[in-house]
Amino acid sequence: MKALFGRRSVFVTVVIAAALILSGCAKSVNSSSGTTSKDCGSWAIAMHAWTGYTASAQVVAEIAKKELGCTITQTTLDEGPTTYDAMEAGTIDVVIEDWGGGRWSDWTKRGSVVEAGLNGNVGLIGMYVAPWMVDKYPDITDSKNLNKYASLFKTADSGGKGAWYEGPPGYTTIGEKMVAANKLNFKVIFSGSEAALVSGFTKAEANKTPFIGYAWQPWTLFAKMPNLEKGHVHFPANDWTDAKTASGLTDYPSTPLMKLISKKLNDSTSAFKTLVDNFKWTNADQNSVAADIEGGMKPEAAAQKWIDAHADVVKTWLGK
């Protein structure tokens, strides 16, 4: 390598080495203060890609750091298998909200992921039309009438049918089955991200253009667009008695959201485990924190605001 890097490189290396050695010897500002408590330990919380999740996870993280003195790492990563793998490998300890009713079963069977109970939030999924449409076409919220209006929803991308904007990739989505089972003249368009849906709904409402899309609660869009609720399109509930209709799912069931923890946390006696086990709050709680975050508040600050206002609830989570 000396042929490639000349004398000057040697000098540079020497300086860097000197700097490193020196910095190793020097008394660091580190030693002046050390506050991390050792009882709680250090734990990693998975951070998933939606604001509601961020709200729940941040509240848990803030309490753990401030009340229990835990060292908390927050790792952004994909939900589902990626996260379960990380839990198996020991790099993630907590998933505070999982929608995927049972998709973790391969991992729980192996014992690497443990269900830690429900987090109190209930996931409601449905198809919603832009609220202005309900005022103009009052019967549109009955799925039987959707075909009557299908041509309104036509776009350049929907191949002559109505455009049906499906939920983000990781979410439970059965749009194709719903369209088939309800014999709808719609084409499922995979909108691909929460951002895409938000921009779809808000633009449609602002410009009074037709839009039907996937929405879920708890979701901050409902805080910004309260009348979105009335745009909920009602589909017939799934009928499993008749073999013919049972071939397709006709609507989404409601989903109680689950907490998952790693084997390591499950086996420990840390106060952090108690906190995660006891953590339970409502959709309204989550929405209020999430709305603050979307409004531009730092997640830490938004979480702290909620914690300060709900000291009694936090106390019960801590088991005090």
Next chain:
Amino acid sequence: MHIRKSYLLLGSVTIWIALARLLHGKNTLQIATYENTSFTSFIGEKALALRGNRTHSGAFIYFFNPIRAVIDGFVQFIRNLIAVPAPGGLIPIIGWFGVVALVAFVVFATSQWRTALLSVALLMACGALGMWQFTMDSIAMTLASVILSLAIGIPLGIWAGLSDRVLKILTPFLDLAQILPTLVYMAPIALVFMIGAASATIATMIYAIPISIRITSHAIRNLNQSPVEASTSMGSTQKQTLKKVQIPMAKQMIVLGINQTVMAAVSFVVIAALIGAPGLGKPVISALIIRNVGQGFVAGFAVVFLAILMDRSTSAAAKRQESFIPPTPKKIKMKRFTLIGTGIAAVVSVFLSRTILWAAVWPTSINIAPQVEKITNNATQWILDNLSIFTVDFKDFISYAFLNPLESILSASPWYVTVAMIVALALIIGGVRTAILAFVLAMCIVVSGLWYESMLTLTQTILGTALTMIIGISLGIWTGRNDRVERILRPFLDAGQTLPAFVYLVPMLGLFGPTRFTAIATGIVYSIPIVVKIVAEGIRAVPHSLVEAATAAGSTTRQIITKVQLPAAKKTILLATNQGLIYVLAVVVIGGFVGAGGLGYLVIVGNSKPELQGKGLIAGAAILLLGVIFDRIMQAGARRSA
């Protein structure tokens, strides 16, 4: 011969359109997104079994896991130096002041004081954007992967430079790696090496190593052979010749290779966050989640600054070797003194950054992020408010006039028609061997069961490339003919190439909504810089004598462009088209985030739904196959036209 070829092309396209019309909707091989073919569910099961095996299979315990541990440790070591506190500490080993001083010193020593000053300014700018720690994390990740890539790439490159057989074995891999879209192979890597810094480093290395191998071997091969022969004839051993003659002579080119390797690693900074790597990608992704465009841009700017810092400092190091005038003894002495002086200053700064608080932790009071955020948010809002009327109309026009007809030809006609026609095009443009390759690869896609989605993706890629070429060639000609335009455009091109697509995804959504065109527009923004650069290079390479002769003969500017410069640069333009297509294809996965469907969506959905995992992995492979088919056809076409 030439005319006959274009008639043949026209003829086969006409037949294609006629057949597509006639057999519309038959044998399209379309399946619902939630459905698996027997092949994709087989792959899915294998992937799931792999996950289960990670803790007790020998391959993992003795091979993959140790690799992961070593790389993880290496990255963690560098991070502890500059980015994050070591366990038990509160600050990294070197504080911000020390890092700035060290960077300044290293850049000064390897290039010149001006570049050093620029580097310091850029680093401070990243800090002022409130991104100090993320920037340090990214630098640590980049350093780690560059060091590892060079440790493998340079020796292999030298070997391939000396031995024809090694080069022959390596070439197909190098070609493949260039086509492979980065977002595609992240999932398989994460499957084996888990998410985290190690996976991200390995993914970066896969992208960066081929570049350093290619450039190093090229450097060794293209040397002036007479000194090498002289050395051999004087009885030097092969090792001596290599050490004393070939490597020193190839040095400048090898340093350029280092520059390209570094840039490849930097371009990974954001994507790496998708598999859990620390760094600037994190704030970019979280800004996307809350759709805060300004916040995304703040982090995006830091990425751009980091890229400029890395590019300018390493390319300046390459350039300084150029000077042929030997420096006077006085100058050497001066330089030596300043070097020693700055070296001492750097060591002292590091020491300070360790012992004094202000030099250790970036002062939070210096933070211009809120202002930058506000300005970009307002600018974006203005663009959305005032331009979306035009953009929606434009999108609809493109969709109805081009996208839908093309999609109906490619995806809504029987698969055998499309396969036959792709093979026919390959035969006409590239010859028998290309045609056979195209046929085999296309059939692989058919068998995999993702033909329909592949055709959706192909439609978007073709249209994206076409639009890119229209804009890219015109800009390329302009910059190629005019140095001033080049200077003005260069920063924008650099930014376009390095600004992560995730940053402008939300404004794009605002302009075009969740549609296929949004994906196309993203691809265009990403691929235009490379096309402009290549075309401009080609135009500049046209011999001056040709242009002068045409001017003397009284040609107008337009005549010079169309009759002289464009034909002379034809081969380069074909290569630029090829690069454009590969680049558009590379961001096809991102299209899955914005409603474009196709293979990109399957890749994404495969990552988060266990039951579709196999389909996602196969979708990634299908993107690669599409890339290889078109790369081969166009390369063959470019070779033949030369």
